[in-house]
Amino acid sequence: MDFGLDGKVVVVTGGSSGIGFATAKSFHDEGAIVVINGRDEAKLAAATAEIGPRAKGVVADLTTAEGTQALHAFAEGFGPVAVLVNNIGRFDVEEFQSISDERWHEYFDINVMTGIRITRPVLKSMLERDAGSVIFIASEAAIRSIPFMVHYSVTKTAQLGLSRALAEMTRGTNVRVNTYLPGPTATQSVRDYFEEIATERGVSFDEVMKGFFENDQPGSLIQRLIDPEMHxxxxxxLATNTAMNGTTQRADGGAIHSIL
Structure with a gap:
């Protein structure tokens, strides 16, 4: 199927690993020029080499205005940004009472403000050209709030409101803004987290995963981690379906018990 992405510029923030990397690779395989950012030059170089010849990487920290400007200018050097995927995010398991004010601000800056900063100039240009697609990568935790990751859940819920509000600004145009909700995914960081638990308990990785889905994710219908390539x-x-605007697409493995 031709998604019409040949030669189009696609920006995937934090695209050097995890879901971001898989997303960048998928866009590249469809013929797009893919721009990713990060703070580690060596990691970026390795990721772009693996993604393919049309992958471009720039060292840019989106928690700063300067980094945001650097990414935007670098991407625009290859042409107008046709698709922006706001993928940057972090997660940690922490008890609510121990999360400091500073930690809350850190989570909002990384999980919410990075997307706001880069979307400002990109969405402005898209509206002026009357073409473009913006996607925020949220999480099933945005709907199925997780008490031992409350700061993560809250910031992911904030992304849903942000995305819908920006979509309202596109009414009657050919610009779209949507959100994507992945469930537990077999990224390296997630695997490392569960491997650490397995080592601490002296059990196998598979045993830890079995316990996770039995105790923490019993509602999951697939009862396994999702392959990042599927996302x-x-x-x-989602980026190329012109019928979808202001929506939230779920890919949570059935963990959210809702028909919508």
Whole structure:
């Protein structure tokens, strides 16, 4: 299927690993020029080499105005940004009472403000050109709030409100803004987290995963971690489906018990 992405510029923030990397690879495989950012030059170089010849990387920290400007200018050097995927995010398991004010601000800056900063100039240009697609990568935790990751859940819920509000600004145009909700995914960081638990308990990785889905995610219908490549493919479809605007697409493995 031709998604019409040949030669189009696609920005995937934090695209050097995890869901971001899988998404960048999927867009590249469809013919796009893919721009990713990060703070580690060596990691960026390795990621772009693996993604392919049309992958471009720039060292840019989106928690700063300067980093945001650097990414935007670098991407525009290849042409107008056709698709922006706001993928940057972090997660930690922490008890609510121990999360400081500074930690809350850190989470909002990374999980919410990075997307706001880069979307400002990109969305402005898209509206002026009357073309473009913006996607925020949230999480099933935005709906199924997780008490031992409350700061993560709250910031992911904030992304839903942000995305819908920006979509309202596109009324009657050919610009769209949507959100994507992945469930527990087999990224390296997630695997490392569960591997650490397995080592601490002296059990196998598979045993830890079995316990996780039995005790923490019993509502999951697939009862397994999701392959990041599945998200990459779905995000390409969401970015190019002109019937979808102001929506939230779920890919949570059935963990959210709702028909909508």
């Amino acid at each position: 990459g493919r779905a995000i390409v479809q």
